[in-house]
Amino acid sequence: DAKTTQPPSMDCAEGRAANLPCNHSTISGNEYVYWYRQIHSQGPQYIIHGLKNNETNEMASLIITEDRKSSTLILPHATLRDTAVYYCIPQGGSEKLVFGKGTKLTVNP
Amino acid sequence: KAGVTQTPRYLIKTRGQQVTLSCSPISGHRSVSWYQQTPGQGLQFLFEYFSETQRNKGNFPGRFSGRQFSNSRSEMNVSTLELGDSALYLCASRLAGGLGEQFFGPGTRLTVL
Numbered sequence A: 001d002a003k004t005t006q007p008p009s010m011d012c013a014e015g016r017a018a019n020l021p022c023n024h025s026t027i028s029g030n031e032y033v034y035w036y037r038q039i040h041s042q043g044p045q046y047i048i049h050g051l052k053n054n055e056t057n058e059m060a061s062l063i064i065t066e067d068r069k070s071s072t073l074i075l076p077h078a079t080l081r082d083t084a085v086y087y088c089i090p091q092g093g094s095e096k097l098v099f100g101k102g103t104k105l106t107v108n109p
Numbered sequence B: 001k002a003g004v005t006q007t008p009r010y011l012i013k014t015r016g017q018q019v020t021l022s023c024s025p026i027s028g029h030r031s032v033s034w035y036q037q038t039p040g041q042g043l044q045f046l047f048e049y050f051s052e053t054q055r056n057k058g059n060f061p062g063r064f065s066g067r068q069f070s071n072s073r074s075e076m077n078v079s080t081l082e083l084g085d086s087a088l089y090l091c092a093s094r095l096a097g098g099l100g101e102q103f104f105g106p107g108t109r110l111t112v113l
Helices: none
Strands: A009-013 A018-023 A032-038 A045-050 A061-064 A070-075 A084-091 A103-108 B005-007 B010-013 B019-024 B031-038 B042-050 B053-057 B064-068 B074-078 B087-094 B108-112
Touching: A009 A018, A018 A084, A018 A103, A032 A061, A045 A061, A045 A070, A070 A084, B005 B087, B010 B019, B019 B087, B019 B108, B031 B074, B042 B064, B042 B074, B053 B064, B074 B087
Parallel strands: A009 A103, B010 B108
Antiparallel strands: A018 A070, A032 A045, A032 A084, A061 A070, A084 A103, B005 B019, B019 B074, B031 B042, B031 B087, B042 B053, B064 B074, B087 B108
16 A cells, blocks of 8 residues: 655635645555545545546545646635545555545634 | 444443444445544554455454445444454445445444443
């Protein structure tokens, strides 16, 4: 399983974009990059995933570098409800998700 | 469509007892995975079932076991409970095996005294 490095914490002002980086330099060619988040005391929630192209959905955008060694999750207009721990998880053929420590994002009013 | 449900939501047991936790996946989902979350170790994968067969297993002792029924509902059992088994146990379901987003339930908070 590819190892990931994420900053332990980040702050963002409400209404501004939150950019959460993830380093996954050992990712293999068949591994997708998945992002989940966990709001306090709840189960993790899927956000978005991608292989090598940038992706966007109603929740966020995912930017993956051309060499696939890092990615950035973008929440375009962060709200207080986006305060959570965000996990970046490379996933290949195995069904299991290997969670790291993630980034604790705090959105401030 | 109803989400993943887990019962019970909270449980208190004493050392040496055993416990069974239940998970009902989203209707139509055939893959169920279990995770343990503790403050010290974070979220760790326990095992994954698909069509009543265990397809993947994490690094947990044999005291942790699970099964899946024909209706995709799953149970996990922990025998001879230890204080360190106190954790939030999360279940996640997926449409099929392989890749794809997983939908997590709210978890069962187990406290071992």
